[in-house]
Amino acid sequence: MPHPLHPDLQTLASQAAEGAGFQVCGLELLTHRIPMTLLVQLRLADGGDVSLDNCASFSGVLGDAIENSGLLQDPYVLEVSSPGVSEQLSDDRDFRSFRGFPVSIRYRDTKSGGDNEREGLLLERDEENVLLNVRGRTVRIPRPDVISVKLVTPKEA
Structure with a gap:
């Protein structure tokens, strides 16, 4: 069962990504970790591959958006990455x-x-x-x- 904050975090991350030229293709909130971990996977809005610099810059943008929204009150770790290669073909x-x-x-x-x-x-x-x-x-x-x-x-x- 997804965490109750998942839809709000997904919306927030998608809005932040759109404004920064990215597309969120995965978001997971791992509350069993201490501190909890928010995993976000993104692609460039044009479908291109994401670089390490892209992940670092978006991490700052999303971190600020989360702090300003007040959605996460407890300490958390934000991990931003590319989706990598999946065995499943979808798009x-x-x-x-x-x-x-x-x-x-x-x-x-x-x-x-x-x-x-x-x-x-x-x-x-x-x-x-x-x-x-x-x-x-x-x-x-x-x-x-x-x-x-x-x-x-x-x-x-």
Whole structure:
């Protein structure tokens, strides 16, 4: 269950990020740590990668915004970072960046009604399908049927 302050912190961080040319792509409040820790992941607003200097400058901006808002009364640690590389592909940027990489696609099989999984090389994702190269053949999986797409370690032939 998310912390009750999570939505307010998310809104505050998103507003601060927008004003500074960033986009918040993850926020987590770890109250089990002493002092509690606020983890914020961000990207550049244009979708580009974030540098260490970007993280440092946004940390100051967000720290000031939190102090001025009075949302966190107890001591806390603020950690700002880039999201790094996730195994899960979710946005268009991920699909462009990992073209040609081995992936596993979990999808709903409309014929059987159950879930199925396919592995192959990611070709692309368009408006209608995710295209996969499976042993030299192009396999199209309709986007509405896709449950998840994740990077996998290539298997030896």
